[in-house]
Amino acid sequence: MNAQPPVVLIVDDVPENLSVLGALLQPRYLVRAATNGANALRIAASAPAPDLILLDVMMPEMDGYAVLERLRSDAATRDIPVMFVTALDSMEDEESGLDLGAVDYLTKPLKPAIVLARVRTHIELKQARDRLEAQKQSLELEVERRMGENHLIQDVSIHALARLAETRDKETGNHLRRTQAYMRALARQLRFHPKFQQFLSDRTIDLMVKSAPLHDIGKVGIPDHILLKEGPLTPAEWEIMKTHTYLGCDALAHAEQDAENPVEFLALAKEITRSHHERWDGSGYPDALAGENIPISARLMAVADVFDALMCRRSYKQPIPPDEVRRMIVCESGRQFDPDITEAFDLLFDELNGIAQRFADPAPTDDRGIRDLGLNGSGA
CATH class of the missing domain: 3.40.50.2300 (Response regulator)
Structure with a gap:
């Protein structure tokens, strides 16, 4: 024709x-x-x-x-x-x-x-x-298609690495999915807060959510007799457990050095991995950072990680009722957690609780020994 x-x-x-x-x-x-x-x-x-x-x-x-x-x-x-x-x-x-x-x-x-x-x-x-x-x-469609493939490969790789850490700690279940959802909800709530609006762009929020599953990747370097121990850790064992923060950060730093081009999300992943156990009052680990010296990404993950640890059954603890979890976290405002993030958590509690229920782990077939680490130790 x-x-x-x-x-x-x-x-x-x-x-x-x-x-x-x-x-x-x-x-x-x-x-x-x-x-x-x-x-x-x-x-x-x-x-x-x-x-x-x-x-x-x-x-x-x-x-x-x-x-x-x-x-x-x-x-x-x-x-x-x-x-x-x-x-x-x-x-x-x-x-x-x-x-x-x-x-x-x-x-x-x-x-x-x-x-x-x-x-x-x-x-x-x-x-x-x-x-x-x-x-x-x-060309734009082809670039978009290839970018989509690259993002998919990146996401799959991130989850594969995170799942590798999970194989060492089988109690986490849907922990990765829940903490990602908590992070996104908290970040969106704070998107226009004067203290956070310059940092929390839509792009940064997406990168933080992408990075969140890697927060405990350093646990692959923790010996099984400590990581899987049922019951309290000794002071010496606890010091070894705390090294998972910089073990994970160092691994990501080496991966960043090996990459031919900069990988944008790795900067946030390193912050989250190293600093999500820092405390607002400076008594956390591994660097004893305090207040706004703690990266925002890590402050958000700190709340998300502890909330999930308290809400869910672990090998070392029974789940805590949601209202009690809410009270415990709010009470740590200005001590363990950034007060503004704690306030956002309190406002969003019903939504966060809904996420926890929606992605809850299956009920266990037997009860394991309970190791009570307290709020500061939850989600080691």
């Missing part, structure tokens, strides 16, 4: 002029015609869209300049090239038309060879622009 020829719309209030131009162009182009500006605008916005418009300037009711302004103001027609056709031949008239966005200016009486040459030139330019735009859109 032959491709449809280019479409040329001729606009002139004199039917004889339409006939002359139509007869000249029809052997090569599909010609459409309008005798006034209103009809021209309607035809230009309908299919098949014109590849070029030959527009008379001097018309009643709506002159060519007004028609061109309307064409340029409509997204559906703004990119159609327009050539003015007029008896006005002063330099000022031509400049006015070109300033409004016309691509060319033909003066009457028309010379057929010049008309055909200029029409052909502007049709070819339009076709070239259309091809470039199609190529651009195709």
Whole structure:
């Protein structure tokens, strides 16, 4: 099937002029015609869209300049090239038309060879622009597809690494999914808080949520007799348990060094992994950071991680009733947790509790020994 020829719309209030131009162009182009500006605008916005418009300037009711302004103001027609056709031949008239966005200016009486040459030139330019735009859109779609694949691979890799840590600590279950959801909810609640709005952009929130599953990846370096111990840890064992923070951070730092290009989320992942057990009052670990010296990402994870640890059954503890969990965390405002994040937690409690219930772990078939670490130790 032959491709449809280019479409040329001729606009002139004199039917004889339409006939002359139509007869000249029809052997090569599909010609459409309008005798006034209103009809021209309607035809230009309908299919098949014109590849070029030959527009008379001097018309009643709506002159060519007004028609061109309307064409340029409509997204559906703004990119159609327009050539003015007029008896006005002063330099000022031509400049006015070109300033409004016309691509060319033909003066009457028309010379057929010049008309055909200029029409052909502007049709070819339009076709070239259309091809470039199609190529651009195709490239953008391909880039988007590949970015989507890369993000999927990245997400799968993150979860694979996090699951590796989980294989060492089988009590966590849906812990990763829950803490991600808690982090997103808390960050969105604080998105426009004066203290956080500069940091918590939509992009940063997405990266934090992506990074959250890696917060305990350092547990792969903790010996089984400590990580899986049922019952209280000795002081020496507890010191070893605390090293999972910088073990995880160091592993991510090495991965960052090995990457050929910067990996944006790893900066946040390192913050979260190293500092999510720091305390607002400076008594946390591994660096005894205090207050706003603790990265925001880690402060958010601290609340999310402890909330989940208290709410859920672990090998070392029974689940605590939600209202009691709420009270315990709120009581730690200004001591273990950032007061503003604690306030956001309190406001969002029903939503966070809903997340905990929605992604709850299956009930165990037997009871394990309970190791009571207290609030500070929860979620080691």
